[in-house]
Amino acid sequence: MVGEGASTGGNARWVIAIALGGVFLDAYDLTSLAYGVKDIAREFALSPAQVGLVSAAITFGAILGALVGGYLTDRIGRYRVFMADMLFFVVAAIAAGFAPNAWVLGGARFLMGFGVGLDLPVAMAFLAEFSKVTGKGSKAASVAAWCPAWYAATSTCYLLILGLYAALPEHQLGWLWRFTLAFGAVPALLIIAVRSRYISESPVWAANQGDLEGAARILKRAYGVEVVVQREHTATHEPRVASWRSYGALFRGRYARRTVLAATIGAASSFGYNAIVYGLPVILASFLKQGPLTAIVAALTLNLLFAFVGGLIGVRFVSRFGAWKMTAVGHALQFASLIGLALIGRPGSGVFVVLAILLLGGYLLGQGFGPGAHSMSFASLSYPTSLRGVGVGFNQTLVRTASTVSLFLFPILAAALGTQVFWVIALAPLTSLVVLLLIRWDPAGYDIDAEDYGRGAVAAA
Structure with a gap:
């Protein structure tokens, strides 16, 4: 019902x-x-x-x-x-x-x-x-x-x-x-x-x-x-x-692989996204050679045009393509965008500045329709009602930890490596993409709550 x-x-x-x-x-x-x-x-x-x-x-x-x-x-x-x-x-x-x-x-x-x-x-x-x-x-x-x-x-x-x-x-x-x-x-x-x-x-x-x-x-x-x-x-x-022992159930039986996948997607997404989004004003200021106010307006525009629109795309098409495919494609676009940014380095000419900004937009678009939209699907729809709260809670504990590490490391790495820091950030979507290829679990269209009652939940046709 x-x-x-x-x-x-x-x-x-x-x-x-x-x-x-x-x-x-x-x-x-x-x-x-x-x-x-x-x-x-x-x-x-x-x-x-x-x-x-x-x-x-x-x-x-x-x-x-x-x-x-x-x-x-x-x-x-x-x-x-x-x-x-x-x-x-x-x-x-x-x-x-x-x-x-x-x-x-x-x-x-x-x-x-x-x-x-x-x-x-x-x-x-x-x-x-x-x-x-x-x-x-x-x-x-x-x-x-x-x-x-x-x-x-x-x-x-x-x-x-x-x-x-x-x-x-x-x-x-x-x-x-x-x-x-x-x-x-x-x-x-x-x-x-x-x-x-x-x-x-x-x-x-x-x-x-x-x-x-x-x-x-x-x-x-x-x-x-x-x-x-x-x-x-x-x-x-x-x-x-x-009970507190419910957290142990996340690592037993069928839930163990789902927990690993959800944790990897969430942590990798959080690490990469926080490094980019909180460093965005600084990155754009170096690209545009403008003041902080211009950089904030540009960061806001990029988030609205790419990340927000990407999120709407993720909502619109997940029922058709599934969370697994959209997350994998999103990570692939992020990885390609970060490699492109690393190769460009600090853009000198106007053409490369535009290309670098578009690559940043590509990263945010991939985040929006991919792991940004669906990391929570893997975290909350991989478990039935009896385990959903602890499943999301455990996932968010890892995600917030990855976020904290990212916010701490990004300024240090950026100061030491400059734009070559994009090579390091690219490891996050690459790691998640590899785990996705190894664990092909898609929670979209799956009646997960039936598992609480011993029924063989089936994916929707």
Whole structure:
């Protein structure tokens, strides 16, 4: 029934939209400090090491939050975790915006990262469990929609920064980072405001816990259908209660190969993308020989034209081509783009500058329709309801770790190697492409939740 989609009058589509709103908030909060680091260092008289700690606080929080959030999502339910992490976002955003010193700012950013870590497992669970298996609006397409939502959030953040930059008097530009951070509370408050009307627990999770009556009520609310629970089934159903040992199940039986594949795609994608996207203003400044404002506008334009559009392509065509093929093609395009950038080096003439920028766009396009869109499909649709939270949580712990390593190493490698750093970054998509060729698992169109009930789930024709 859930696999066939919502009926007229149900609110399942609203649940999906609100879950994507949570993803939007995750991306906004992770991006919001990018522009104001220099102002923060000047205001609080921070050393480079202290700046690094403040900047990295959110990623450290996200690593811990993902590990805990994955467990809690499966243990106490999707709804409770989702409502709790929205409160994290509100409190952390306001505290960061009004931080009187670097310690409060770092603590608020850590708390914000913990909320991000909590949110992604539950958001992916909502997207997977309120969508149908195949066709338009399928599980794979709904989960892939996290990618354009993410790019829309990063673009919104940069647009807000540019708008504030233009509106604020020059002597008040030091407040820009505070306004940007505090604004993160606004979408969180909007989500909280509509939660009681539209959001509900996942009916699949409720049924997994043995609460078939509750699952029937949720189906009525979310899908607009009447369900009759047969009493004899209620008595014989065994609840699937999550525990910390659930993480061990990710490495046993059929799930072991899927875990390796999902982890490789996620970590490689995060390492390469973070090196490129956070280094993009610096890379473009060296290519264009312009000031930082021009570089930020160019980076924003590239993300919208290539990464965001690529994400939309990934959502549109995953039901036709599958997540495996689109991820493999995306990685191949990324690898080719990075090799091209490494061979060009620092472009001298106008032709090579244009070619280098197009190659950067090619990398972002490949990220958008490939691993950017579908890394979460491999992370969330490789496991049934009973393991989905811990599956995404474990995956995100590795992804955030790779992101932290990338953000730390890229400035060092770029300073030492110059544009030859692209050879190093190219190893990320190459590694993922090799593992994809070795493990040919495609979660798109596969009824993964049937595995919780011992049925042989089959891929859709």
